[in-house]
Amino acid sequence: MKQLIILSFVFLTTHYLKAQTGIIKGSIVNAINNETIPFANILITGTETGTQTDFDGNYKIENLQAGLYNLQVSCVGFKSKTVFEIQVTNAIPAIIYIQLEENISELETVTIVSAPNDKTEESPLSLRTIGVNEIKRNPGGNRDISVVIQSLPGVSTTASFRNDILIRGGAPNENRFYLDGIEVPNINHFATQGSSGGPVGLINVDFINEVKFYSGAFPANRGNTLSSVFEFNQKDGRTDKWGAAFTIGSSDLGITTEGPTGKNSSFLFSARRSYLQFLFDALGLPFLPTYNDFQLKEKIKFNSKNELTIIGLGAIDDFALNTEDDTSDFQQYILGSLPVSTQWNYTVGVSYKRFHSNGSSLFVASRNMLNNRAYKYLNNDESSEMNLIYDYTSREAENKFRFEENVRIGTWKLNGGVNYEYAKYTNKTYQIIPTEIIFDTLDFNSLVDLHKWGFFVQASKSFFDEIFITSIGLRADANNYSAVMNNLFRQFSPRFSFSYQFYPRWSFNVNTGIYYQLPAYTILGYKNADGVLENKINEVTYIQSKHAVAGFEFRPNNYLRFSLEGFYKQYANYPFLIRDSISLANLGADFGVIGNAPVSSSSEGKSYGIEFLAQQKLSNNIFGILAYTFVKSEFTDKNGNYIASSWDNRHILSFTAGKKFKKDWETGAKFRYASGLPYTPTDVAFSSLIDVWEINRAGTLNYDSLNTLRLDANYQLDIRIDKKWFLKRMNINLYIDVQNVFNSKVDQPAIFNVLRDGDGNNMINAEDPTRYDYYFIDNTNGTVLPSVGLILEI
Numbered sequence: 001m002k003q004l005i006i007l008s009f010v011f012l013t014t015h016y017l018k019a020q021t022g023i024i025k026g027s028i029v030n031a032i033n034n035e036t037i038p039f040a041n042i043l044i045t046g047t048e049t050g051t052q053t054d055f056d057g058n059y060k061i062e063n064l065q066a067g068l069y070n071l072q073v074s075c076v077g078f079k080s081k082t083v084f085e086i087q088v089t090n091a092i093p094a095i096i097y098i099q100l101e102e103n104i105s106e107l108e109t110v111t112i113v114s115a116p117n118d119k120t121e122e123s124p125l126s127l128r129t130i131g132v133n134e135i136k137r138n139p140g141g142n143r144d145i146s147v148v149i150q151s152l153p154g155v156s157t158t159a160s161f162r163n164d165i166l167i168r169g170g171a172p173n174e175n176r177f178y179l180d181g182i183e184v185p186n187i188n189h190f191a192t193q194g195s196s197g198g199p200v201g202l203i204n205v206d207f208i209n210e211v212k213f214y215s216g217a218f219p220a221n222r223g224n225t226l227s228s229v230f231e232f233n234q235k236d237g238r239t240d241k242w243g244a245a246f247t248i249g250s251s252d253l254g255i256t257t258e259g260p261t262g263k264n265s266s267f268l269f270s271a272r273r274s275y276l277q278f279l280f281d282a283l284g285l286p287f288l289p290t291y292n293d294f295q296l297k298e299k300i301k302f303n304s305k306n307e308l309t310i311i312g313l314g315a316i317d318d319f320a321l322n323t324e325d326d327t328s329d330f331q332q333y334i335l336g337s338l339p340v341s342t343q344w345n346y347t348v349g350v351s352y353k354r355f356h357s358n359g360s361s362l363f364v365a366s367r368n369m370l371n372n373r374a375y376k377y378l379n380n381d382e383s384s385e386m387n388l389i390y391d392y393t394s395r396e397a398e399n400k401f402r403f404e405e406n407v408r409i410g411t412w413k414l415n416g417g418v419n420y421e422y423a424k425y426t427n428k429t430y431q432i433i434p435t436e437i438i439f440d441t442l443d444f445n446s447l448v449d450l451h452k453w454g455f456f457v458q459a460s461k462s463f464f465d466e467i468f469i470t471s472i473g474l475r476a477d478a479n480n481y482s483a484v485m486n487n488l489f490r491q492f493s494p495r496f497s498f499s500y501q502f503y504p505r506w507s508f509n510v511n512t513g514i515y516y517q518l519p520a521y522t523i524l525g526y527k528n529a530d531g532v533l534e535n536k537i538n539e540v541t542y543i544q545s546k547h548a549v550a551g552f553e554f555r556p557n558n559y560l561r562f563s564l565e566g567f568y569k570q571y572a573n574y575p576f577l578i579r580d581s582i583s584l585a586n587l588g589a590d591f592g593v594i595g596n597a598p599v600s601s602s603s604e605g606k607s608y609g610i611e612f613l614a615q616q617k618l619s620n621n622i623f624g625i626l627a628y629t630f631v632k633s634e635f636t637d638k639n640g641n642y643i644a645s646s647w648d649n650r651h652i653l654s655f656t657a658g659k660k661f662k663k664d665w666e667t668g669a670k671f672r673y674a675s676g677l678p679y680t681p682t683d684v685a686f687s688s689l690i691d692v693w694e695i696n697r698a699g700t701l702n703y704d705s706l707n708t709l710r711l712d713a714n715y716q717l718d719i720r721i722d723k724k725w726f727l728k729r730m731n732i733n734l735y736i737d738v739q740n741v742f743n744s745k746v747d748q749p750a751i752f753n754v755l756r757d758g759d760g761n762n763m764i765n766a767e768d769p770t771r772y773d774y775y776f777i778d779n780t781n782g783t784v785l786p787s788v789g790l791i792l793e794i
Helices: 002-017 132-136 145-151 276-283 329-337 690-696
Strands: 022-030 041-044 050-052 058-064 067-074 081-088 094-100 127-131 175-179 208-214 228-234 243-248 252-262 265-274 287-303 306-321 340-356 359-377 388-409 412-434 439-463 468-479 492-503 506-517 543-554 560-577 599-619 622-636 642-644 650-661 665-674 714-726 731-739 751-754 774-777 785-793
Touching: 022 067, 022 081, 041 058, 050 058, 067 094, 067 599, 081 094, 081 132, 081 599, 127 132, 127 145, 132 145, 132 208, 145 208, 145 650, 145 665, 252 287, 276 287, 329 751, 329 774, 412 690
Parallel strands: 022 094, 175 228
Antiparallel strands: 022 058, 041 050, 041 067, 067 081, 127 208, 208 228, 243 252, 243 785, 252 265, 265 287, 287 306, 306 340, 340 359, 359 388, 388 412, 412 439, 439 468, 468 492, 492 506, 506 543, 543 560, 560 599, 599 622, 622 642, 622 650, 650 665, 665 714, 714 731, 731 785, 751 774
């Protein structure tokens, strides 16, 4: 009803309020030393409209019709650059600060175009850049970057409602995230501790300027990762006046406000709260999730040489059980097996950047914390502590510092620095674990104080007017957890990149490197019955992954791109779960805690495949991306044999396209196909035991048959329609998003459950009174999911 009232107001007032007063303004600076560039040319591509920067490097283009524009920027002595998809409105000026790189060509007559944002000296391949408008309009994406990147090559996910990101056959815990250069351990609500996934993203897309996604070729200043790095670059707040945006999405309500806090400073703040709990309750679902998140950024520019950035990101998540709705077998199963959980986390950080004549110095300090609580009572009866079968409370706190120095000397680009981190991990666990013979009881309190340190350096150089570009880097990391991990040179991490432009707009690119990642705190903090850090005794160490990537790229123009890449990843020292006899690489795509168990660093793995990408940036009102990936992912089992891992997706195809129409209408569609993932069958003989079922209330997997079964392939089509109104004092975006238009069904492993009689009592097997009778619940997901969203900006 509220939406109808707002829309009625819009239609009644559009005639009187609409105008063409759009503005693009900002400044052009030298990327090396941040000095302003006077007399640079700025042209709106496809038109003759443009301007030139003044003596202070500032520019302004006025009287523009609302819409999306691409800017072409050029200046003598600098590489030209294209800035894509600048949203111009009548209510809010588009403030765009642009950095140009110096033209260091040895031949004065050579004109060099700046490399696209998705290609650098350090990472000439396996790097993609996603603009904010690409995130917002992605069909089925729900303004969630974890969903949007599934349109890119090399990216897979589990066929469920979670945001587990699987990159080139790697596990969900192998990804790292940075917000304005400050590391953020998690970007999802209801995060799986020891992994990185969750059902809903917590980063507000209204803060984002662009996202850089590395699926390989990681620069040396980004450590502790095996599969990917995400760089979220946030926009600065408005400097002209205060404004706000109100969002009604498919699952939450949000508000974002921004404005000046001083002559040279700006501020952004947002808060969101879900309303899924009310919808789930009305539908009679067995669980009621509630999430809240908060985000802020303060940017202070003391002068042209000194700037300070402060960021904050936090979430509060509650996961309650709806015990009043247990009418179906599936609901009873969920209520019997899922724990009640609460979780909160935050990251606060500050970065100070000082420019000098040929580079910059960067100081970064941050603190992040995760609090995770989960508990379970038999039959959800909390009236007596005797019913308690699982109680887990854990905290992770990290305090980080990083210093970087960036220098340009002729055709050399140099980066180096050091990092230090103090982490504190606490874990209080009580859990009853059924075994083949008796019930084991985990009951321990753990405290781990961890000091980490490292250094990194990278040197890049171009030859023959950038026909050849090479980069070599290294980093080393260590910590005081054990003698196995306190030697920097045991984690010596070299990397090398090479790019050869063998024909105009054609290039051949190569990268190889050795990367290391510290096991999760849940592993480091596990204690055995004797109160000893068992995994320290087991000499757990850093996980190693060796990468080799090579590929060709063809860019016919600034808007069109084709690439073909082949990759190979070899894993060593991967944690192996001693109790279950499986590699931890097969876990992480579920709720709960991963790694709170005895392990050894003995598992090995490999993944390899090819990727193809064809991408059309917005041009002539059309955009699109076609991506295909073939990947095989294998890890060793308890016998040392390579078998398909849980992320062995094989074939992944994605096609996203859209078009902008007159009068600010836009439509888009996304089709995605993926082969089925392997899975492990249930150990029915063990799971059906009465004593076992009464504790677990769920089937136990038969790891002797690890990943011997495979799900069917799945596909999905999503469509989205946007209508925008750009008024004099307000912007309105109404969208309709329909996920799974074909109503395709996605099979999941069938759910083991026990039979009940008419009175709801578990039925004992007539031939073996130690067991329950059992059956399997069909576990097929997939339904048409339409949603309507409304965004107001003032």
